[in-house]
Amino acid sequence: QSALTQPASVSGSPGQSIAISCTGTSSDVGGYNYVSWFQQHPGKAPKLLIFNVNNRPSEVSNRFSGSKSGNTASLTISGLQAEDEADYYCTSYTGGETMVFGGGTKLTVL
Amino acid sequence: QVQLVQSGSALKDPGASVTVSCKTSGYTFTKYPINWVRQAPGQGLEWMGNINTNTGNPTYAQGFTGRFVFSLDTSVRTTYLQITSLKAEDTAVYYCARAVAGTRGFGDFWGQGTLVTVSS
Numbered sequence: 001q002s003a004l005t006q007p008a009s010v011s012g013s014p015g016q017s018i019a020i021s022c023t024g025t026s027s028d029v030g031g032y033n034y035v036s037w038f039q040q041h042p043g044k045a046p047k048l049l050i051f052n053v054n055n056r057p058s059e060v061s062n063r064f065s066g067s068k069s070g071n072t073a074s075l076t077i078s079g080l081q082a083e084d085e086a087d088y089y090c091t092s093y094t095g096g097e098t099m100v101f102g103g104g105t106k107l108t109v110l
Numbered sequence: 111q112v113q114l115v116q117s118g119s120a121l122k123d124p125g126a127s128v129t130v131s132c133k134t135s136g137y138t139f140t141k142y143p144i145n146w147v148r149q150a151p152g153q154g155l156e157w158m159g160n161i162n163t164n165t166g167n168p169t170y171a172q173g174f175t176g177r178f179v180f181s182l183d184t185s186v187r188t189t190y191l192q193i194t195s196l197k198a199e200d201t202a203v204y205y206c207a208r209a210v211a212g213t214r215g216f217g218d219f220w221g222q223g224t225l226v227t228v229s230s
Contacts, residue, residue: 003154004136035213037154045205045220046147046155089155093214097160097169098143104154 004029004090004102017078019036020105023071028100030071034093037066037075041086049088050075071077077107087110114144114206122196124226130191130224134207139187140164143209145216146180146191149223150202153185160209160216161189196228201206 005023013017022037023096029048037051038046048057050066053073061106073092077084092100117131125177132144147157161180167193168180182189206221 034213036210036215036217038217042154045223046207046217047220048210048215048217051210051215051218057218087154091155091157091215091217096229097159098171099160099214100171101147101155101157 002081002100004092006088006090006102006105008103009106009108011110012077012080014082015110016080017076018038018080018107019077020075020088020090020107022073022075022102024073024091024092028071028092028094028109029068031095032093033068035066035068035073036091037064037073038089039084039086040089046089047072062069067071080109084110112208112219114176114208114219114221116204116206116224119225120227122123122226123230124196124198126196126228126229127192127194128196130193130204130206130226131188132190132221133186133188134208135187137183137208142211143216144180144182144189145209147205147207147230148174149205150199150201153202158191158204163189193226196226197226200226202226 037050040046054066124225145160159176179192203223207217208219209216
Protein backbone atom coordinates (compact mmCIF):
# COMPACT_ATOMS: atom_id res chain seq x y z
CA GLN A 1 0.00 0.00 0.00
CA SER A 2 1.61 3.27 -1.11
CA ALA A 3 1.53 6.32 1.11
CA LEU A 4 -0.95 9.04 0.28
CA THR A 5 0.55 12.09 -1.43
CA GLN A 6 0.81 15.37 0.45
CA PRO A 7 2.81 18.50 -0.39
CA ALA A 8 6.04 18.55 1.56
CA SER A 9 5.45 22.08 2.78
CA VAL A 10 2.98 24.92 2.77
CA SER A 11 3.14 28.36 4.29
CA GLY A 12 0.89 31.26 5.10
CA SER A 13 0.73 34.48 7.06
CA PRO A 14 -1.22 34.96 10.27
CA GLY A 15 -4.91 35.42 9.57
CA GLN A 16 -4.77 33.79 6.15
CA SER A 17 -6.33 30.49 5.12
CA ILE A 18 -4.37 27.58 3.72
CA ALA A 19 -5.29 24.17 2.37
CA ILE A 20 -3.31 20.94 2.47
CA SER A 21 -4.14 18.26 -0.07
CA CYS A 22 -3.99 14.51 0.35
CA THR A 23 -4.18 12.47 -2.84
CA GLY A 24 -4.79 8.76 -2.99
CA THR A 25 -6.66 6.37 -5.22
CA SER A 26 -10.11 4.87 -5.58
CA SER A 27 -8.88 2.10 -3.25
CA ASP A 28 -8.40 4.44 -0.32
CA VAL A 29 -9.34 8.14 -0.24
CA GLY A 30 -11.77 7.88 -3.13
CA GLY A 31 -13.35 4.64 -2.00
CA TYR A 32 -14.26 5.44 1.59
CA ASN A 33 -15.32 8.40 3.69
CA TYR A 34 -12.74 7.52 6.33
CA VAL A 35 -10.12 10.22 5.92
CA SER A 36 -8.60 11.69 9.06
CA TRP A 37 -6.17 14.54 9.66
CA PHE A 38 -3.60 14.89 12.43
CA GLN A 39 -1.46 17.75 13.69
CA GLN A 40 1.92 17.01 15.23
CA HIS A 41 4.17 19.46 17.01
CA PRO A 42 7.85 18.55 17.44
CA GLY A 43 8.41 15.92 20.09
CA LYS A 44 4.69 15.46 20.70
CA ALA A 45 2.16 12.77 19.91
CA PRO A 46 -0.16 13.51 16.98
CA LYS A 47 -3.50 15.19 17.66
CA LEU A 48 -6.68 14.26 15.80
CA LEU A 49 -8.17 17.24 13.97
CA ILE A 50 -10.66 15.69 11.56
CA PHE A 51 -12.17 12.22 11.13
CA ASN A 52 -14.59 10.78 8.58
CA VAL A 53 -13.52 13.44 6.04
CA ASN A 54 -15.17 16.43 7.70
CA ASN A 55 -15.99 15.63 11.33
CA ARG A 56 -14.23 17.54 14.06
CA PRO A 57 -13.73 16.34 17.65
CA SER A 58 -15.47 18.68 20.05
CA GLU A 59 -12.22 20.05 21.46
CA VAL A 60 -10.78 21.01 18.06
CA SER A 61 -11.12 24.60 16.86
CA ASN A 62 -13.63 25.24 14.07
CA ARG A 63 -10.78 26.91 12.18
CA PHE A 64 -9.95 23.41 10.99
CA SER A 65 -12.18 21.82 8.36
CA GLY A 66 -11.98 18.87 6.00
CA SER A 67 -13.39 17.97 2.61
CA LYS A 68 -12.99 15.44 -0.16
CA SER A 69 -13.43 15.39 -3.92
CA GLY A 70 -12.76 12.18 -5.79
CA ASN A 71 -9.42 10.75 -4.74
CA THR A 72 -8.22 13.94 -3.04
CA ALA A 73 -8.99 15.09 0.47
CA SER A 74 -8.16 18.51 1.83
CA LEU A 75 -7.60 20.11 5.21
CA THR A 76 -8.30 23.83 5.40
CA ILE A 77 -7.02 25.98 8.21
CA SER A 78 -8.58 29.41 8.43
CA GLY A 79 -7.36 32.39 10.43
CA LEU A 80 -3.82 31.03 10.64
CA GLN A 81 -2.14 31.42 14.01
CA ALA A 82 1.47 31.01 15.03
CA GLU A 83 0.56 27.92 17.06
CA ASP A 84 -0.67 26.20 13.88
CA GLU A 85 2.94 25.79 12.76
CA ALA A 86 3.37 22.02 12.85
CA ASP A 87 3.40 18.89 10.71
CA TYR A 88 0.09 17.66 9.32
CA TYR A 89 -0.73 14.12 8.25
CA CYS A 90 -3.72 12.61 6.51
CA THR A 91 -4.73 8.99 6.81
CA SER A 92 -7.31 6.88 5.02
CA TYR A 93 -8.96 3.52 5.41
CA THR A 94 -7.88 1.20 2.60
CA GLY A 95 -10.18 -1.76 3.17
CA GLY A 96 -9.50 -5.01 5.00
CA GLU A 97 -9.05 -3.27 8.33
CA THR A 98 -5.98 -1.44 7.04
CA MET A 99 -5.02 2.23 7.01
CA VAL A 100 -2.38 4.33 5.28
CA PHE A 101 -0.79 7.68 6.14
CA GLY A 102 0.21 10.50 3.88
CA GLY A 103 3.84 11.57 3.83
CA GLY A 104 3.17 14.65 5.92
CA THR A 105 3.17 18.40 5.28
CA LYS A 106 5.18 20.98 7.19
CA LEU A 107 3.19 24.15 7.75
CA THR A 108 5.16 27.33 8.27
CA VAL A 109 3.42 30.42 9.59
CA LEU A 110 5.33 33.37 8.19
CA GLN B 111 -10.54 10.25 31.72
CA VAL B 112 -9.15 8.21 28.86
CA GLN B 113 -5.43 7.55 29.12
CA LEU B 114 -2.93 5.46 27.19
CA VAL B 115 0.40 5.13 28.98
CA GLN B 116 3.32 3.49 27.24
CA SER B 117 6.42 1.88 28.63
CA GLY B 118 9.68 3.77 28.75
CA SER B 119 12.47 4.15 26.25
CA ALA B 120 14.57 1.15 25.35
CA LEU B 121 18.12 0.74 24.04
CA LYS B 122 18.69 -2.61 22.40
CA ASP B 123 21.43 -4.42 20.52
CA PRO B 124 20.85 -5.49 16.93
CA GLY B 125 19.27 -8.93 16.86
CA ALA B 126 17.62 -8.54 20.25
CA SER B 127 13.89 -8.24 20.94
CA VAL B 128 11.86 -5.50 22.58
CA THR B 129 8.33 -5.28 23.93
CA VAL B 130 6.48 -1.97 24.16
CA SER B 131 3.39 -1.85 26.35
CA CYS B 132 0.36 0.42 26.14
CA LYS B 133 -1.73 0.47 29.31
CA THR B 134 -5.19 1.96 29.00
CA SER B 135 -7.70 3.39 31.45
CA GLY B 136 -10.89 5.41 31.54
CA TYR B 137 -12.98 3.49 29.02
CA THR B 138 -14.21 0.01 28.16
CA PHE B 139 -11.04 -1.65 26.91
CA THR B 140 -12.67 -4.25 24.68
CA LYS B 141 -14.74 -1.76 22.70
CA TYR B 142 -11.94 0.07 20.90
CA PRO B 143 -9.16 -1.47 18.79
CA ILE B 144 -5.64 -0.22 19.44
CA ASN B 145 -3.51 0.95 16.54
CA TRP B 146 0.29 1.11 16.43
CA VAL B 147 2.20 3.85 14.59
CA ARG B 148 5.92 4.16 13.95
CA GLN B 149 7.89 7.36 13.45
CA ALA B 150 11.56 7.05 12.54
CA PRO B 151 13.81 9.99 13.44
CA GLY B 152 12.95 12.99 11.28
CA GLN B 153 10.43 10.96 9.28
CA GLY B 154 6.67 10.75 8.92
CA LEU B 155 4.09 8.55 10.55
CA GLU B 156 3.63 4.94 9.45
CA TRP B 157 0.60 2.86 10.30
CA MET B 158 1.85 -0.50 11.54
CA GLY B 159 -1.48 -2.18 12.16
CA ASN B 160 -4.00 -2.73 14.89
CA ILE B 161 -5.39 -5.28 17.28
CA ASN B 162 -9.03 -5.98 18.00
CA THR B 163 -9.19 -5.75 21.77
CA ASN B 164 -12.37 -7.85 21.86
CA THR B 165 -11.13 -10.82 19.85
CA GLY B 166 -7.37 -10.35 20.03
CA ASN B 167 -7.20 -10.54 16.24
CA PRO B 168 -4.30 -8.48 14.84
CA THR B 169 -4.00 -6.82 11.45
CA TYR B 170 -0.55 -5.91 10.16
CA ALA B 171 0.36 -3.39 7.49
CA GLN B 172 2.64 -4.39 4.65
CA GLY B 173 6.19 -4.15 5.90
CA PHE B 174 5.24 -5.04 9.44
CA THR B 175 4.73 -8.76 9.14
CA GLY B 176 6.95 -11.44 10.59
CA ARG B 177 9.06 -9.57 13.17
CA PHE B 178 6.24 -7.48 14.61
CA VAL B 179 3.64 -8.99 16.92
CA PHE B 180 0.65 -7.35 18.61
CA SER B 181 -0.85 -8.95 21.68
CA LEU B 182 -3.01 -8.01 24.62
CA ASP B 183 -3.84 -8.84 28.21
CA THR B 184 -7.42 -7.87 28.86
CA SER B 185 -7.07 -8.42 32.61
CA VAL B 186 -4.69 -5.44 32.84
CA ARG B 187 -6.17 -3.48 29.92
CA THR B 188 -2.84 -3.50 28.13
CA THR B 189 -1.73 -4.12 24.58
CA TYR B 190 1.80 -5.00 23.55
CA LEU B 191 4.04 -4.56 20.54
CA GLN B 192 6.90 -7.02 20.30
CA ILE B 193 9.66 -6.56 17.75
CA THR B 194 12.12 -9.40 17.24
CA SER B 195 15.47 -9.58 15.44
CA LEU B 196 15.90 -5.83 15.85
CA LYS B 197 17.68 -3.86 13.14
CA ALA B 198 19.12 -0.37 13.18
CA GLU B 199 16.27 0.79 10.96
CA ASP B 200 13.78 -0.15 13.69
CA THR B 201 15.04 2.85 15.65
CA ALA B 202 11.94 4.98 16.03
CA VAL B 203 9.26 6.30 18.32
CA TYR B 204 6.38 3.86 18.56
CA TYR B 205 2.90 5.14 19.44
CA CYS B 206 -0.29 3.35 20.39
CA ALA B 207 -3.58 5.06 19.54
CA ARG B 208 -7.18 4.21 20.25
CA ALA B 209 -9.75 3.71 17.50
CA VAL B 210 -12.45 6.35 17.17
CA ALA B 211 -15.90 5.04 18.06
CA GLY B 212 -18.23 4.32 15.18
CA THR B 213 -15.67 4.87 12.43
CA ARG B 214 -12.73 3.25 10.73
CA GLY B 215 -10.56 6.07 12.01
CA PHE B 216 -8.29 6.12 15.01
CA GLY B 217 -6.29 8.47 17.12
CA ASP B 218 -8.65 10.36 19.39
CA PHE B 219 -6.34 9.29 22.19
CA TRP B 220 -2.64 8.47 21.93
CA GLY B 221 0.07 7.12 24.14
CA GLN B 222 3.02 9.39 24.81
CA GLY B 223 5.27 7.37 22.52
CA THR B 224 8.15 5.01 23.25
CA LEU B 225 11.59 5.56 21.78
CA VAL B 226 13.29 2.35 20.77
CA THR B 227 16.95 2.75 19.85
CA VAL B 228 18.77 -0.12 18.19
CA SER B 229 22.50 0.27 18.40
CA SER B 230 25.54 -1.73 19.42
